[in-house]
Amino acid sequence: MSLVADTKTSTSAAQEAQPHYAVRPYRLPAKIMHWTVASLVLFMVASGITMKQLGSGELTDFVFTLHKTAGAFILLLVVGRFCYRVLFPDRSWKAERYRRPYIHWLLYGLLLAVPLLGWAGVSDFGARDLFFGLSLPAILPQGGGWSDFLFESHAYAAFGMLVVVALHIGMAVQDHMTRSRWDAPEED
Amino acid sequence: MFPRSFRAQVGQRMAIWAGMLGFLFSLYATVEIIQTVRISNFSEKIAATATALKAHNASYNAYSQLARGMEPEASGKTVLLALGEIRDATKDEGIAKAAVDMAKAATALVPLALIHPERPKALQELVHARSEIEKHLIARVTESQEALAEMISHDRKNKILIVLLSMFVLGQILFLEYRWLVKPLSRMAVVLKRGRKFSQSLANEALRRDEVGALARSLVNHFALAKREEELSRIEKDKLSDRLSRQENLKRESAAFQARIGEIVQRLEEHAGQMAVASKDLLSISSNADERAAASAESTLRVSEHVDVVASSIDGIAATMTNVVAETERTSQVTALARELVQAANEDAHTLTESARTIETVIALIQDVASQTNLLALNATIEAARAGEAGRGFAVVASEVKQLATKTAQATEEIRSGLTGITDASTRIAQRVTRLVGSVEQVDQGAVTISASIREQHANSQTITTNTARTAENVRDLADTFRHVAGLIADAKRAAHLVTEVSAELGQQSRDLRASVDRFVASSTEVAA
Numbered sequence: 001m002s003l004v005a006d007t008k009t010s011t012s013a014a015q016e017a018q019p020h021y022a023v024r025p026y027r028l029p030a031k032i033m034h035w036t037v038a039s040l041v042l043f044m045v046a047s048g049i050t051m052k053q054l055g056s057g058e059l060t061d062f063v064f065t066l067h068k069t070a071g072a073f074i075l076l077l078v079v080g081r082f083c084y085r086v087l088f089p090d091r092s093w094k095a096e097r098y099r100r101p102y103i104h105w106l107l108y109g110l111l112l113a114v115p116l117l118g119w120a121g122v123s124d125f126g127a128r129d130l131f132f133g134l135s136l137p138a139i140l141p142q143g144g145g146w147s148d149f150l151f152e153s154h155a156y157a158a159f160g161m162l163v164v165v166a167l168h169i170g171m172a173v174q175d176h177m178t179r180s181r182w183d184a185p186e187e188d
Numbered sequence: 189m190f191p192r193s194f195r196a197q198v199g200q201r202m203a204i205w206a207g208m209l210g211f212l213f214s215l216y217a218t219v220e221i222i223q224t225v226r227i228s229n230f231s232e233k234i235a236a237t238a239t240a241l242k243a244h245n246a247s248y249n250a251y252s253q254l255a256r257g258m259e260p261e262a263s264g265k266t267v268l269l270a271l272g273e274i275r276d277a278t279k280d281e282g283i284a285k286a287a288v289d290m291a292k293a294a295t296a297l298v299p300l301a302l303i304h305p306e307r308p309k310a311l312q313e314l315v316h317a318r319s320e321i322e323k324h325l326i327a328r329v330t331e332s333q334e335a336l337a338e339m340i341s342h343d344r345k346n347k348i349l350i351v352l353l354s355m356f357v358l359g360q361i362l363f364l365e366y367r368w369l370v371k372p373l374s375r376m377a378v379v380l381k382r383g384r385k386f387s388q389s390l391a392n393e394a395l396r397r398d399e400v401g402a403l404a405r406s407l408v409n410h411f412a413l414a415k416r417e418e419e420l421s422r423i424e425k426d427k428l429s430d431r432l433s434r435q436e437n438l439k440r441e442s443a444a445f446q447a448r449i450g451e452i453v454q455r456l457e458e459h460a461g462q463m464a465v466a467s468k469d470l471l472s473i474s475s476n477a478d479e480r481a482a483a484s485a486e487s488t489l490r491v492s493e494h495v496d497v498v499a500s501s502i503d504g505i506a507a508t509m510t511n512v513v514a515e516t517e518r519t520s521q522v523t524a525l526a527r528e529l530v531q532a533a534n535e536d537a538h539t540l541t542e543s544a545r546t547i548e549t550v551i552a553l554i555q556d557v558a559s560q561t562n563l564l565a566l567n568a569t570i571e572a573a574r575a576g577e578a579g580r581g582f583a584v585v586a587s588e589v590k591q592l593a594t595k596t597a598q599a600t601e602e603i604r605s606g607l608t609g610i611t612d613a614s615t616r617i618a619q620r621v622t623r624l625v626g627s628v629e630q631v632d633q634g635a636v637t638i639s640a641s642i643r644e645q646h647a648n649s650q651t652i653t654t655n656t657a658r659t660a661e662n663v664r665d666l667a668d669t670f671r672h673v674a675g676l677i678a679d680a681k682r683a684a685h686l687v688t689e690v691s692a693e694l695g696q697q698s699r700d701l702r703a704s705v706d707r708f709v710a711s712s713t714e715v716a717a
Binding site: 026031034035042045046049050052053054055155159162163166167169170172173174176177178 | 189190194195196201204208211215218219222223226335338339342343345346349350352353356357360364368395396397398401
């Protein structure tokens with residue numbers, strides 16, 4: 001969730017050459033949502049690839065249901081995170097502080113688009129059942145013949161998201177390496 | 189988002205990269221394992237189908253014999269065996285069902301004779317069951333082929349995507365680590381090796397929290413320390429050169445001081461010489477004046493004697509009127525002598541005045557010299573003060589010189605006051621002598637008139653008496669004045685002696701001053717060296 005901070009440094013700070021370890025202020029709910037979504041995304045990738053690789057069978061159906069349930073959960077979490085961000089903005093979330101804010105927006109978009117594509121494919125295909133006796137509402141009429149295309153797009157978008165996630169991780173690490181540039185107060 | 193202990197240090201970064209790549213590689217491994225398992229399942233299925241097909245084909249002869257009714261028992265048995273083999277191999281419900289049907293048909297067909305009414309139907313059932321089995325087997329093959337093709341396609345897509353993603357992640361890792369680790373380290377190495385100026389990027393890296401940040405910080409500190417040392421050494425060098433230039437200045441100044449002191453001393457010596465000469469002149473002039481004054485006193489004394497003689501003569505005139513003519517003659521002679529003497533006295537007085545004037549010019553010269561000496565002594569004092577501790581010796585000498593100059597001035601002042609007295613006295617002498625001349629003239633005239641008019645003699649003798657008395661008085665005054673002048677001249681002589689002594693001492697002191705200056709210069713040169 002963190003991006004690279006602006007690298008403009010004051011000369012005096014450079015001359016002092018003394019790092020100070022201010023911690024970026026993310027709230028605990030934001031952190032919990034971030035790491036839940038992150039682990040779920042990894043699980044989704046693993047389960048999606050396994051599912052595809054297994055072909056068909058009972059195990060596949062089980063993994064498929066698990067995939068759908070987790071996807072629905074991710075969708076809820078991402079929407080929740082977004083609402084939380086709007087309601088309680090992160091103190092460091094200022095556009096001028098970020099060199100590449102579009103990565104964040106791209107990640108949010110993909111985190112919404114990939115589950116939605118999957119959901120649409122499932123609706124078209126006609127397999128909307130989840131665990132715990134739940135069922136996804138149909139967002140497309142069943143049997144529209146779009147399911148193959150939708151699933152394919154879902155898969156490619158997911159891989160694209162993994163690329164964005166890799167960039168996101170790299171930038172987060174860079175951000176942490178130069179965290180001393182943040183002057184925001186410590187929290188948690 | 190990260191725990192607080194995470195500082196993106198190299199080890200922690202490696203762990204993250206390992207996690208990312210490990211995730212991708214385990215995904216790839218999972219895909220590969222599933223693929224392998226599925227391929228082995230497929231190969232088993234295909235092998236079973238092949239076995240079934242082989243049994244099916246092998247049972248063809250028996251089947252055709254059974255159909256034609258040739259050795260039905262044996263061929264029926266063979267067909268049943270083959271059917272069992274097919275069923276066991278495929279474990280397929282459809283095939284099993286078709287095999288059961290065919291077995292039933294075959295069993296039904298075996299006991300029937302060639303021309304049995306039921307035989308065509310049973311044969312038809314047999315053929316149907318066999319074609320059913322065949323269809324199932326072919327469907328099985330097709331199905332396997334399709335599933336295999338789909339599996340392979342999925343597998344390829346998955347693997348390609350995972351490999352592409354891994355390559356991207358690997359590329360990103362290499363790029364970032366090059367930027368974060370390799371480039372800063374090589375930059376620092378360059379900075380350390382070639383002693384280049386450390387850059388702003390190095391200062392930025394010093395803000396990092398990982399090992400590279402620590403390295404950059406220590407490097408920045410090292411450079412700051414080196415810079416400070418350089419500055420200190422520069423200041424030290426400046427100080428040294430400043431001291432050197434100050435020493436040089438001191439040397440130059442002391443040389444100039446030496447030159448100036450030498451000049452002053454030379455002039456002092458000159459002045460002392462001049463003063464000695466002037467005092468000698470003064471002495472000779474005052475001796476001359478003394479002589480003149482003595483001569484004047486003598487002539488005055490003689491005048492007084494003569495006037496007394498005149499007075500007594502006049503008294504005699506009063507007593508002896510008869511001897512008037514002779515007496516007037518004698519008077520004429522006496523007055524002529526007196527006139528001569530008065531003339532001499534007058535001349536002496538003039539000479540005295542002139543001498544006094546000469547003395548005055550000499551005194552002015554001495555005074556001038558004394559004031560200049562005083563000025564020089566003041567200069568010497570100032571220079572001595574500037575020279576500080578080293579100039580203390582000649583400061584004493586300079587003060588001595590100054591005292592001498594002051595004494596000289598005092599002496600000349602005394603001389604001057606004495607001289608004023610002399611001038612006044614000589615002026616008075618001149619006046620009195622003039623008056624004396626007038627009186628003598630009158631006496632002369634009186635004598636002439638006496639010889640001409642004796643009658644008037646009586647009346648006039650009274651006048652002559654008073655005149656003579658006045659003359660005598662004047663002469664006595666004159667003698668007094670001369671004595672006074674002689675005293676003044678003695679004073680002037682003493683003063684001149686003093687001046688001579690002073691100038692001699694001045695010469696000595698200026699020599700001392702030169703010696704002490706030479707000593708100071710020698711010592712200051714040593715100090716400078």
